[in-house]
Amino acid sequence: MEKAIKKYWPIFLLPTLLAFLIGFIIPFIQGVYLSFCRFTTVRDATFIGISNYATAIGDATFSHAFWYNCAFVVVSTIAINLGGLAVALVLTSAIKGRNAFRTVFFMPNLIGGIVLGYIWQILLNCVLTILERPLLALDATAGFWGLVILMCWQQIGYMMIIYIAGLQSIPDSLIEAAEIDGATKWQTFFKVKLPMLMPSITICLFLTITNSFKLFDQNMALTGGQPAHQSELLAYNIYYTFYGRSGPQWRGIGQAKAVIFCLIVVVISLIQLKMTKEKEVQQ
Amino acid sequence: MRKQARRQGRLWSIVMTIISVIYMYPIFMVLMNSLKVESAISTGTAFDLPTEETFAGLANYENAIGTQGFLASLFYTVFITVTSVCAILIFCSMFAWYITRVHTKVTKALYLLCAFSMVVPFQMVMFTLSSMADTLKLNTPWVLWVIYLGFGAGLAVFMFCGFMKSVPVDIEEASMIDGCNPLQTYFHIVLPLLRPTMISVAILEAMWIWNDYLLPTLILDINKYRTISMLIQFFRGSYGRVEMGPMMACIMLAILPIIIIYLIGQKYIIKGVVAGAVKG
Known part of the structure; x- marks a missing residue:
């Protein structure tokens, strides 16, 4: 059968392969090469070695964006997962209107990042005005917590869905057995449900971590990096280096930052892959 | 015991109702x-309800549709999403079938x-x-679907492959022995x-392409074509006073269209999300 299919490769492989070359493989290779160049367009590149990387790492806004992003990843990951798990626990118990609540909590997930960012900018600015505090564009701390709240609003529903699927796959007999043995509600949760949920927790943790690392639209729409690059995440910092600064050196530096960013994300994903594989062996 | 449980259930219902109302408030605002x-x-x-003096009726909507070009943006967004998703479904599933059934280094x-x-950031x-x-x-x-097919192929191929590995080859082999060529086998059997994976x-x-902002902004000429995300960003980015009414x-x-589609196809959307999360 393999031989017969092989003859048809132009029909099966070629369309996606061509698009994949245009849309990913060639731009990726060019991108890696250009990170070692000085350029304003793809054609006028001159090779200058690793000086782009040196400038990128020395750039104060970039290292600030990195630490700001790390803090954001930690806080948002914890908040989103605790929120999602709590809602999932309540909605898997016997309460009225479960499906309606599920619908409500999941809905923000479908709204695009730009729209979300503006909705929350208007809302948070109004709250800040009432509290007589500086607006989002003037206060990086408010910008940080604003982004955390926004991400919770958007992502809790998504994680809730995954946690509900995980909770429903725990056999009832296991929980009944624990209850008969005299376990309290908290004991049942920590000793029975939580260990059984570990696969879902791994998935959700890594989804939130990569989402928060790659975040762009929401960051741009909510604060746009203001004040003075103080609320920039990595993705927005790279975008700004490319398109917000004038001078022929910045594109190369931006591309070098993008390569570093890409490496960080790839490493996180490899760790994830390894951890999920280990989990599969244990089961 | 049971009475207490029922009372607790009711309490949680009330708590969740309050949280849900707060959750929906931004959209209401x-x-x-x-x-x-x-x-x-x-x-x-922004939190004040419209009063008789400030109530504008549907004037802002007329403005948004009439002078701000919302309908054109809606058309472009729908067109790009539909063509890209169709291309991804057809071409990536064929691609995935080939690479799961033919075992070579390539x-x-x-x-x-x-x-x-899938991992590389945009x-x-x-x-x-x-x-x-x-x-x-x-x-x-x-023709933007070509770009989306290329950049979105990873996730689609990965999910299709994950499903195809679990499908036994026997049926396909039988149809080939009965004289079907691979193309016929693919379209009639595979x-x-x-279908469930396709959905x-x-x-x-579709969720990604509909809401995508950066890719169309960098590729399309913003003065000629604006998707919905681009239009909203264009509102804010343009110099001078931002017209808040039409923007809202x-x-x-x-x-609105997203909410309507969500309420109709909720079952499929939630299933799709769970499948994607587990595989991805």
Whole structure:
């Protein structure tokens, strides 16, 4: 059968392969090469070695964006997962209107990042005005917590869905057995449900971590990096280096930052892959 | 015991209702403001309900549709999403079938490349991809699906492969022995089996493409073609005073189709999300 299919490769492989070359493989290779160049367009590149990387790492806004992003990843990951798990626990118990609540909590997930960012900018600015505090564009701390709240609003529903699927796959007999043995509600949760949920927790943790690392639209729409690059995440910092600064050196530096960013994300994903594989062996 | 449990259930229902109302408030706030006159919308008064003096009726919506070009944006967004998703479903499922059924080094390398492309952040290729699109004249909404097919192939191929590995080859072999060529086998035997996965992939890709902002902004000419995300960003980015009224109406109009589709196809969307999360 393999031989017969092989003859048809132009029909099966070629369309996606061509698009994949245009849309990913060639731009990726060019991108890696250009990170070692000085350029304003793809054609006028001159090779200058690793000086782009040196400038990128020395750039104060970039290292600030990195630490700001790390803090954001930690806080948002914890908040989103605790929120999602709590809602999932309540909605898997016997309460009225479960499906309606599920619908409500999941809905923000479908709204695009730009729209979300503006909705929350208007809302948070109004709250800040009432509290007589500086607006989002003037206060990086408010910008940080604003982004955390926004991400919770958007992502809790998504994680809730995954946690509900995980909770429903725990056999009832296991929980009944624990209850008969005299376990309290908290004991049942920590000793029975939580260990059984570990696969879902791994998935959700890594989804939130990569989402928060790659975040762009929401960051741009909510604060746009203001004040003075103080609320920039990595993705927005790279975008700004490319398109917000004038001078022929910045594109190369931006591309070098993008390569570093890409490496960080790839490493996180490899760790994830390894951890999920280990989990599969244990089961 | 049971009485207590029932009382607790009712308590949780009430708590969840309150949280749900708070959860929906941001959308309600936009709706409220989209019905106000321009002068009544400011940072400090966004929470005020429209009064008789500030109520503007549907004027903002008329403005958004009439002069701001919302309908054109809606058309481009729908067109790009539909063509891209269709292309991804057809071509990526064929690609995935080939690389799961033919075992060579090349197909293995292609599979790994697809998995790798899922991880790479868009910022890595944004500049080179947009110049590539310019060179190949792929910078119009009519052919933007080629770019989405290329950049979105990873997730789709990965999910299709995950499903196909679990399908026994016996049926396909039988149909080949009965004289079907691979193309007939694919369309008559494999494709019908793929339907649930197709729905999941379609939903995940559509959610991404519909809301995508950066890719169309960098590739399309913003003065000629604006998707909905681009239109809203264009509102804010343009110099001078931002017209808040029409902007609120635009946000409302942008959310509305998504909510309607969600309420109709909720079951499939949630299933798709779970499938995507577990595989991805």
